[in-house]
Amino acid sequence: MSDFPEILNRFITEKNIHVYSMVKYCDIDRSTMYKIIKGTRRPPSEEIRDKIAAFMRLSPAETQQFEHAWQISVTGKVNYYRRKNAESFLLNFPAFSDMPGEFPGPARKPFSSKKECISFSDQNEFSAFFKYIIEQEKISGDGQIGLLMQPSFIPLLRSLIQPGLLDTSIHIDHIFCMENAEQLTETNDYRSLCYLGNLLPLFVNQRNYHPWCFYDDIQSHFCSLNLFPVLILTKKAVITCTSDCTEGILYQSPEVISMLWNIFDTYRSLCHPLFQVPDQNSICRIRSSSSPAFSGWSFKENGVHCYCSKNTVKKYISDLRLHASDNNLLNFSAQHFHFLKSPLAEASENIQIYAEDKNMFLHFKNTSGGSVYLDLQEPRLASALLDYIKNIEKDFLYTEEENIRYVKEINQKI
Amino acid sequence: MSDFSKLLSRFIKEKKISVSSMVEYCGIDRSAMYKIIKGKRNPPSLEIRDRISHFMRLTPEESRLFNQAYEISLTGKDVYEKRKQAEKFILNFPAVFQTEYSSFCSSSSSERPEILPEKKCTAFSSQNIFYFYAQQIIESEADSENGQIGLLLQPDSEFLFSFLTSLKLSGSPCFIDHIFCMNHFSKGETSYNNLDTLSRLLPLFINGIHYRPYFFYDNVHSHYHNLNAFSSMILTKKYAITCTADLKNGILHKDPKTITMLWKLFHSYKAKCHPLFYIPNSVIEDGSMVQKTVKNCSELYFIEPEPCLIPFISESILPSLLPEDHPNRETMLSYMYSYLKESKKSFSKADMHFYFCKNELDRFAETGILTELPRPLSDTYALSVKERIELLEKIFNSPFKVHYHFLKEPFLQAASRLRLCVGENSMYLQFLNNQLHRSYLFLQEPEIIEILFDYLKNIDKNTICSEEETLAYFRETINWLKKKEKENEPCLTSRKS
Numbered sequence: 001m002s003d004f005p006e007i008l009n010r011f012i013t014e015k016n017i018h019v020y021s022m023v024k025y026c027d028i029d030r031s032t033m034y035k036i037i038k039g040t041r042r043p044p045s046e047e048i049r050d051k052i053a054a055f056m057r058l059s060p061a062e063t064q065q066f067e068h069a070w071q072i073s074v075t076g077k078v079n080y081y082r083r084k085n086a087e088s089f090l091l092n093f094p095a096f097s098d099m100p101g102e103f104p105g106p107a108r109k110p111f112s113s114k115k116e117c118i119s120f121s122d123q124n125e126f127s128a129f130f131k132y133i134i135e136q137e138k139i140s141g142d143g144q145i146g147l148l149m150q151p152s153f154i155p156l157l158r159s160l161i162q163p164g165l166l167d168t169s170i171h172i173d174h175i176f177c178m179e180n181a182e183q184l185t186e187t188n189d190y191r192s193l194c195y196l197g198n199l200l201p202l203f204v205n206q207r208n209y210h211p212w213c214f215y216d217d218i219q220s221h222f223c224s225l226n227l228f229p230v231l232i233l234t235k236k237a238v239i240t241c242t243s244d245c246t247e248g249i250l251y252q253s254p255e256v257i258s259m260l261w262n263i264f265d266t267y268r269s270l271c272h273p274l275f276q277v278p279d280q281n282s283i284c285r286i287r288s289s290s291s292p293a294f295s296g297w298s299f300k301e302n303g304v305h306c307y308c309s310k311n312t313v314k315k316y317i318s319d320l321r322l323h324a325s326d327n328n329l330l331n332f333s334a335q336h337f338h339f340l341k342s343p344l345a346e347a348s349e350n351i352q353i354y355a356e357d358k359n360m361f362l363h364f365k366n367t368s369g370g371s372v373y374l375d376l377q378e379p380r381l382a383s384a385l386l387d388y389i390k391n392i393e394k395d396f397l398y399t400e401e402e403n404i405r406y407v408k409e410i411n412q413k414i
Numbered sequence: 415m416s417d418f419s420k421l422l423s424r425f426i427k428e429k430k431i432s433v434s435s436m437v438e439y440c441g442i443d444r445s446a447m448y449k450i451i452k453g454k455r456n457p458p459s460l461e462i463r464d465r466i467s468h469f470m471r472l473t474p475e476e477s478r479l480f481n482q483a484y485e486i487s488l489t490g491k492d493v494y495e496k497r498k499q500a501e502k503f504i505l506n507f508p509a510v511f512q513t514e515y516s517s518f519c520s521s522s523s524s525e526r527p528e529i530l531p532e533k534k535c536t537a538f539s540s541q542n543i544f545y546f547y548a549q550q551i552i553e554s555e556a557d558s559e560n561g562q563i564g565l566l567l568q569p570d571s572e573f574l575f576s577f578l579t580s581l582k583l584s585g586s587p588c589f590i591d592h593i594f595c596m597n598h599f600s601k602g603e604t605s606y607n608n609l610d611t612l613s614r615l616l617p618l619f620i621n622g623i624h625y626r627p628y629f630f631y632d633n634v635h636s637h638y639h640n641l642n643a644f645s646s647m648i649l650t651k652k653y654a655i656t657c658t659a660d661l662k663n664g665i666l667h668k669d670p671k672t673i674t675m676l677w678k679l680f681h682s683y684k685a686k687c688h689p690l691f692y693i694p695n696s697v698i699e700d701g702s703m704v705q706k707t708v709k710n711c712s713e714l715y716f717i718e719p720e721p722c723l724i725p726f727i728s729e730s731i732l733p734s735l736l737p738e739d740h741p742n743r744e745t746m747l748s749y750m751y752s753y754l755k756e757s758k759k760s761f762s763k764a765d766m767h768f769y770f771c772k773n774e775l776d777r778f779a780e781t782g783i784l785t786e787l788p789r790p791l792s793d794t795y796a797l798s799v800k801e802r803i804e805l806l807e808k809i810f811n812s813p814f815k816v817h818y819h820f821l822k823e824p825f826l827q828a829a830s831r832l833r834l835c836v837g838e839n840s841m842y843l844q845f846l847n848n849q850l851h852r853s854y855l856f857l858q859e860p861e862i863i864e865i866l867f868d869y870l871k872n873i874d875k876n877t878i879c880s881e882e883e884t885l886a887y888f889r890e891t892i893n894w895l896k897k898k899e900k901e902n903e904p905c906l907t908s909r910k911s
Binding site: 115116117118119120121148175177214216217220221224225226227228229230231240242247249251253255256258259260262263267270271 | 533534535536537538539566593595630632633636637640641642643644645646647656658663665667669671672674675676678679683686687
């Protein structure tokens, strides 16, 4: 049973709705109505939905619930929540997708720094040790950090971008697992998109960061009574711990460290890089002035479709004037432009996405204003973003007439 | 296309069989034959199968493959695989793998250390070293007072488990708690089956170790393998090994604080698992669990050495079975009365199928000893010839729904080692450990119960005697006993001679 029939049934029972009269009111076939109620056919059209809602005399809050459930059923649950996740990723960028948690307390040196192994059994100790070994790694210069853990532990990622704690001289490799099935978490999240939102801040903050991924069932791989699936390695120390970073051991013995780095390197060789940095040529090609690529969110499919803010359009048109040629202007009219309303308009200025063929390029500014380009190598993540862009809700877009009026306005001003 | 029709088409092609002649030979409809060949209808009857097989002049190996494909098509691949697993489990009980272990002991590996290192943590990156460390720390734990061993790993390592099976105990009890993962995929995944896991664990009970397995469900492969850091662990009171699932890379710990932390973690995991077995501690507990099992089911299958005769025992014999000096004799006796009563009740409710050994019936006829009774009882009293006759005759006019079948090869060997009782929703195993103590294990895992139940219910009819055959032999036995009685001859001579 999908969500829509569930809520419909609830209202029918709660409100003592007489189905037969409702059939009459909505003017549809009796058996069709029963199929809708039982969920054995697709949810009805928007029109019928609204008739049903009117007949049941729904309050505004109920109407909202009802329409929401309808939307989920029409879109499909996975699609619906994946799009929601894509939206919140884009809206939040470059902040972490969910807010809570910084590591409490400062770095703490293990009470005897020479000890070969020190166990811990709470998260405070873990975070103190973690900060300590990262600081040590920075001091040593030319450092190297290895992470084998899921990018869902925000406090840890947050501490990696803390100002001053790390710089570009330290190479960070991060191995993690991507869900191998197209499925949602218990909280209806599409995990890979949450991961993406958690990783990008490291690029924004100019870390020398390299994520690698492999596929598996995350829950059984990483959680559910696994001993120590997490490895955090530096040149001088290693932490192994449980998936929630609560119980674990800090090692400072050189032989242990080198054994664990061996494991880490072997694993890394079995993974795919999540991103590739595109070469200058392809960036130049995409950025060429005649293409609206990287103006907001765009994809190529029978010409380039572009979703962007009015500001971006204005800039784009005035740029075209600079290279004034009729060809370019002709070109412009052939493009499919869609103007975004706030808050998507702002979001499209924070991060630009361009999809062509099988590649998806991301573009955003780092903290010192430089441009970062990434070629997203993970196909399902790329298609999740693309699916969102292609299906942006009408409420977020200006209408065709509004677009034309705006373009004319700008043209006149220039 | 089914396995059967695939193979059949292959043979027809390879052997250039003329289908129309074959149709005539088999005496079936031409279109039916074509449907069989194309796999468009169910495989034919056994008789037709054998005719086809005969007409194609199959070699023994070919006809084995042919019959196997026939069976797979008939039952479905999934069921077929599961039944094979069950058969393997029963026939190989108890699976002890001595080979790998001894070969390791005799090999003189140069990289193997001489003694356990004194350091707080020592890394290793070869399986040989893992085995050495594991062996050392487990042995020293088994020698110590009240040994405690914790295992968080899959029972994949034949070395480790054969070592544990042959572990010498000092006399002081040694407890091993073992947490492992049962696959929760029942379909498709044949590479890892839970019955295999079970057969690897059981030998530990035979060794007399206080072994307690606990399990949780997950996907074994993603849980343990696939780029996981340290998913496995061995714990003793003084040492701990944390390592990768392939037991190659890991760390030996000797730091008391670390070991305390790991034990704590181990216990918190254990609390989230289910015990694999319920293990009773006394004869009375054994008995009440057996009855509980029998009571819960409407159909039960038993594989055991001797015929089950308990419900036919008359109450008057009970006091003579119990030794005069038995502690709490009164309590025990009243328990025995109620047990007998309960058994009779359940025997008239559920269908009971007993698969057992013919020679054990002979033995009972010759000696009058009810070996199915637990130790002190079976040793105390032998039934007189007259009592034996009375008991056996009751079988023929009983209200019980019992079905007796003699086992044939290959089960005779297995049945002498293992007693197995399986109903639709519960089961137990029973065997003698190496101190000749009878152990009962009540298995708690539904899928294993289901597989074994399905197997015994559909047991290959060629491996057992029919009910009529078996009962005919019971009659013969009674007649033989009557003859002996008449001749007033003590039944000391063996029946066969």
